[in-house]
Amino acid sequence: MTKAEIKQRIEKLREQVNHYRYQYHVLDKSEISDAALDSLKNELFKLELANPEFITADSPTQRVGGEPLAKFKKFTHEFWMYSLYDAFSEQDMLDWQDRNAKILTASPLGRGGAASATGWVGGRPALSEVEGGGFPEYFIELKVDGLAMSLKYQKGLLTVGATRGDGAIGEDVTQNIKTIESVPLSFRIPSLKELSAIGLTSAQANKIISGTTAGTIHVRGEVVMLKKTFAKLNKKYEKEGRPLLANPRNGAAGSIRQLDSKITAERELDFYAYEILGDIDLSRQSQKREVLKLLGFKVIAENRICKNLTEIFNFYKEIETKREKLPFEIDGTVVKINNLLLWDTLGMVGKGPRFMMAYKFPAAQVTTRVKKVNWQVGRTGTLTPVAELEAVEVGGVTVTHATLHNFDEIGRLGLKIGDTVIIERAGDVIPKVIQVLPKLRSGAEKKITVPKICPLCGGAIERVDGEVAYRCVNKNCYAITLRGLIHFVSKGAADIEGLGKKIVEQLEQVGLVSDIADFYSLTEGDLKPLERFAEKKSQNIIESINAHRVLDLSRFIYGLGIRHIGEETAITLAKQFINSPLERGGSRRARRPALSGAEGGVLESSESIPISELTEYFSSLSFEEIQNMEDIGPIVAESIHEWFSNQKNLEILEKLEKNGVSLKSEARLVVATGKLSGKTFVLTGTLAGLTRDEAKDKIRELGGELSESVSKKTNYVIVGAEPGSKKDKAEKLGVKILDEEEFLKMIK
Numbered sequence: 160m161t162k163a164e165i166k167q168r169i170e171k172l173r174e175q176v177n178h179y180r181y182q183y184h185v186l187d188k189s190e191i192s193d194a195a196l197d198s199l200k201n202e203l204f205k206l207e208l209a210n211p212e213f214i215t216a217d218s219p220t221q222r223v224g225g226e227p228l229a230k231f232k233k234f235t236h237e238f239w240m241y242s243l244y245d246a247f248s249e250q251d252m253l254d255w256q257d258r259n260a261k262i263l264t265a266s267p268l269g270r271g272g273a274a275s276a277t278g279w280v281g282g283r284p285a286l287s288e289v290e291g292g293g294f295p296e297y298f299i300e301l302k303v304d305g306l307a308m309s310l311k312y313q314k315g316l317l318t319v320g321a322t323r324g325d326g327a328i329g330e331d332v333t334q335n336i337k338t339i340e341s342v343p344l345s346f347r348i349p350s351l352k353e354l355s356a357i358g359l360t361s362a363q364a365n366k367i368i369s370g371t372t373a374g375t376i377h378v379r380g381e382v383v384m385l386k387k388t389f390a391k392l393n394k395k396y397e398k399e400g401r402p403l404l405a406n407p408r409n410g411a412a413g414s415i416r417q418l419d420s421k422i423t424a425e426r427e428l429d430f431y432a433y434e435i436l437g438d439i440d441l442s443r444q445s446q447k448r449e450v451l452k453l454l455g456f457k458v459i460a461e462n463r464i465c466k467n468l469t470e471i472f473n474f475y476k477e478i479e480t481k482r483e484k485l486p487f488e489i490d491g492t493v494v495k496i497n498n499l500l501l502w503d504t505l506g507m508v509g510k511g512p513r514f515m516m517a518y519k520f521p522a523a524q525v526t527t528r529v530k531k532v533n534w535q536v537g538r539t540g541t542l543t544p545v546a547e548l549e550a551v552e553v554g555g556v557t558v559t560h561a562t563l564h565n566f567d568e569i570g571r572l573g574l575k576i577g578d579t580v581i582i583e584r585a586g587d588v589i590p591k592v593i594q595v596l597p598k599l600r601s602g603a604e605k606k607i608t609v610p611k612i613c614p615l616c617g618g619a620i621e622r623v624d625g626e627v628a629y630r631c632v633n634k635n636c637y638a639i640t641l642r643g644l645i646h647f648v649s650k651g652a653a654d655i656e657g658l659g660k661k662i663v664e665q666l667e668q669v670g671l672v673s674d675i676a677d678f679y680s681l682t683e684g685d686l687k688p689l690e691r692f693a694e695k696k697s698q699n700i701i702e703s704i705n706a707h708r709v710l711d712l713s714r715f716i717y718g719l720g721i722r723h724i725g726e727e728t729a730i731t732l733a734k735q736f737i738n739s740p741l742e743r744g745g746s747r748r749a750r751r752p753a754l755s756g757a758e759g760g761v762l763e764s765s766e767s768i769p770i771s772e773l774t775e776y777f778s779s780l781s782f783e784e785i786q787n788m789e790d791i792g793p794i795v796a797e798s799i800h801e802w803f804s805n806q807k808n809l810e811i812l813e814k815l816e817k818n819g820v821s822l823k824s825e826a827r828l829v830v831a832t833g834k835l836s837g838k839t840f841v842l843t844g845t846l847a848g849l850t851r852d853e854a855k856d857k858i859r860e861l862g863g864e865l866s867e868s869v870s871k872k873t874n875y876v877i878v879g880a881e882p883g884s885k886k887d888k889a890e891k892l893g894v895k896i897l898d899e900e901e902f903l904k905m906i907k
Contacts, residue, residue: 164601165206169213171599172203176219189409191594193304193490194522195581197245198551202526204244204509220509231330231416234321238377238436240309241326241510243493243517247552249472252494255516256468259496262505262513298444298497299474300433300462302517304488305383306412308430310336312376315346322415326510335415338424339382341431346371347455357449359441366440367450374438378456381431383487384410388427390898407488429487432456444495464497471518479520483847483880491519523881524583526596527551529576532563532607534614536638539722540630542609542620544569546580546592554584561590566609567627573597577604613638625794634807640674641667643720647675651726652718655707657700665689674811675718678704679818709767711825712736716773719808722798727867731790732799734828736776768822774812778803790866835863835906839872843886844879846899857906869894877902 160168179196182188200219207214214220246252309329311319320336321329336342348371354364370376384392384407392410393403404410414426432451441447448458461478465471471494482489495515496502505513531547544563551558561582563569572595574580579599584590609629610620618633631639641664648658655678666672671685681704686697710718717729724732777785777799786796802808840858842851842865849857854877855865869876869888876889877897889896897905 162210165210166213167601168599169203169206169210171601172199172206173215173218175596175598176200176203189405191581191596192524193408194524195526195594197519198522198525198527201245201247214509218509220511231332233324234319234329234331236309236321236324236327236329237311237375238309239326240307240323240329240379241507241512243515244508244511246516246518247521249468252468252471252516252518259505259513263501295501296467296497297465297471298448298462298495299465299471299518300493300495301459301478301485301489302491302493302519303381303383303431303459304408304490305381305431306408306415308336308380308382308415310342310378310380312346312371312378314373315348315371317342317344330416332415334420335417335423336382336430338420339428339430341429341457343455346376347453348372349450349453353453354450357446357453359446359450363440363442366438370438371454376435376437376439378432378451378454379434379436380456381433382411382415383407383429383431384414384426385429385486386488387486388429392426430457431459431487433458433462433493442499444497444499465494475518482520489520491517494518521552521554521556523554524581524593525551525553526579526581527558529574529578529580529592531576532569533560534610536613536615536631536636537642539720540632540636540639541623541722542613542629542631544607546574548580548582551582553582553590556584558582558584558590561592563592565627566629569607575600575604575606577601644672644675644678646720647718648678649718652714653707653710654714656703657696658703662700674814676811676814676818676820679708679815679820708819709821709823712768712773712822713825713828715822719802721802723795724798725867727865728790728795730828730865731788732777733824735788736773737824737828739776768824770812770816770820770822773822774803774809778809790864790872833860833862835861837862838874839864839866841866841869841873841876841885841889842879843876844882846877846879848899848903854902861906875902 176196176199179191179199182190203218204220207218207220244255246255307323309319309321309323310317311321317333317337319331320333320342321331323329337344348368351361351364351368354367355361359367384404386407389404389407389410396403404413410426411428414423414428417423433448435441435447435451435454439450441450445464448462452458463474465474471492475492478489478492493515494517496505502512502514507513528549529546530549533545533547535543535545537543544566546561546563548559548561561580563572563574572580572592574592574595577600579596580592581594581596582590583593612618613620613631613633613636615638616631616633616636618631618636620629621632622629633639644667645660645663647653648655648663658678663672666681669689671681672678681701683694683697683701686692686700687694713726713730713733716732717724717726780800780803782796782800785791785799786793788796791799835858840863842854846854858865866873869885869892871892871894873889873892873894875895875897876885877899878886879899886896888894
C-alpha cells in the first residue's frame, strides 16, 4: 500500500475499533466476536508500529476501554488498569522477546546492574540463546475470559469493587462484588512463618502484614461465570421462558452490572485473583500468586514459572488440549516477565505494557480482505463462489480462501471485492465469510457478478429454477466429470485407498478413466508407465480397487453423485430398496433370508446384490412413487427420477456390473427396534466424547432415524461445539435441542 492508502486504512480501522470497543466494554454488546475485534486491533497496532507518523492521541492503541456507564458511581483507579497486546504465534512471542532484549541490554540493568542475576549480561542475547537461559524467566497465567475487576482494601477490609472502565475511571459495583463468595470481605492475615515459607524475606513479610492490616492494598482479578453455572442458569431460564445468557463472559458482565444485587447473587459468580498492588514490596510476579492465596483469594493452580519460551510453548500446547475440561472459559495465556525489577525499565508502549503479553489461542474468527472471487464447478455442475483472501491465520492455520456458498449469500452479505470481512473457521470446517465491515471501504471496491460461461469448459451457465444455485449445463464439463470421479472413490463412498484427488485427475487426463466404471478395468500395466508410478504403487492401487468390488449398498448410492443425495438420504434409499418388492407379486424380504436377530428381516450382509436389480427398481419408479418415500421431498425425488431416467447413467451402471462390481447390504440398514424407535435425529457441531459416525451408529442401533436437515418431523437436534445453522432452525421450529451430555444420558 502507498502511504496515503496506509493512512486511510489506519483511520478507518481506528474508527471501527473505537466503535466496537465502546459496544463491548461500555454497553456489554458484541456486534462482532472478541476474536474478530482482536484481529482488527492487531492489524491497527502493526500498521502504527511500522508507520509511527500516523499515530494519534485518540487511537485505540493509546487507550484501554470505553467510558463507564452513567448508572453506576464513577471510581478513579489509583493504579491504571491497562490492557495487553496480543500474540497469536510462537514467532509473535519471539519478536516480543527480541524487542525487550534490545531495551534491556541497552539499559544499566542489562549491562550488569541490579537485574544481572536474570541473565541479562554482556550485551544483547541472540534468539538462538532462548533455550540456554539468555532471557529472564517468565510467569505464565491462564487468560480467563471474564470481567476484569479491581478490589480496594483498606486496613484489611473491602471498601470498593470497581470495573476497569477506560483504565483510569471505572464503575463502583461494590455491592454486587460482595455477593461473590470467593471475594474475601476482609483479608486473612498470614503469619511470618507462612510468608517465609513462600520465599519472602523478613522485610517483605513484615511489609505484607503491615499493608494488609493498616495500609491500602489493591487486588486485581477476573469475575467469571463457571461453565456449569452457565448451563444450569440457562436450563432454568429456558423453563421459565426468560431470555438465555449468550455465553459465560456476557453472563458475568451482565450480572455485575445489575442494579439489584439480589440478581447478581443468583448468578453464583466466581473471582480469581492474579495481581496485588499498594503497600507491599515483592520482587517476583510468582510471589504475588502465593501471597494472594494466603490472603484468602482463589488463584489458578495451573499458573507457573517458565524458564524460557520453550517451556512457555510447551505449557501453551498442554493447556490448549485441556481447555475444554477447565471449569471456566479461557482464550489463551498471559506471559509476564517474572522479575518485577525489569518492569519499570521496559515500561509501556502506547497504553499497554512491554513486560507482559497475551499469548492467545488461534482465533476462530479473524478479519482480512477479499482480493477476488473465483468460481468452482462441483460434481453436479453447480458453481460455488470462493473468496480469495489476503493471507491470515485463523484456527491455527494460514487461510487464503473461504467459501461464499452461493450468489444469494454474496447478496445477503453485501460483499464486494476489496471488502474487509470477518471469516470463521471451526475445527476442520472450511473457512467461511460471515460478515462484511462496510465502514472500512475505501471506495475502490468492485461488484461481484456471476460468470456467463463455465470458467472451465466454456459451457452455458443457467440458474436452477426454485434454487439459489447456478450450474454449468454442459454434461461433458471436465470439472463435473473429475469431481464425480473423486467423489466416487472418497471415504464416504467406495473408499478406495490410494486414489487421491491428484491421482484421479492424472488418470482422467491420460484417458484411462472417463467414468466411475473405468476404475474397475484398470490393470497394473496401465499404471506402471505413468509418471510417479512405481511397480509397488501400481500394485497397491489395483489391490485396493479389487478389494472394493463388492460395495456397501448405501455407500454405492451415495457414490453415484446424484444431486441432493447425501449419506443419510443414501441410507434411506438403500433401506427402501431392501424392503421393496422384487417383482410386483413378491416381497424382497420373503425371497431372501433374514439377517440373524433382526426384526422384519433384511438382506444378509454377505449376500451379493446385482447392480441390475438396483437399476431396475429405481428406473421403474415414477416421480410420485419416489416422492411418497419416507423423508424424500419433491426436489430430491426429481433429482433421483432424473438420474435414473438418464440413459448415460444407466449405461455406466451396466458397465460397472460387467466390470465385476456388485453390492451388499450392511448392518446399518437393519430395521432395528429400541428405545429410540420412531425418533428422528439431526447432528450439528463437533462432539467431544465420540465421533459423529459413532453417534450415528448408536442412534441406529437403538432404532432411531437420522436426517441431514431439520424439519417439523425432527424430534431432536444434537448440538456439539461450533454448531451450524441447523441449531438456529431447530430453535425456530421448536425442535428439542440436546447437548452432548444430555444425548449421552439418553443412549446410556
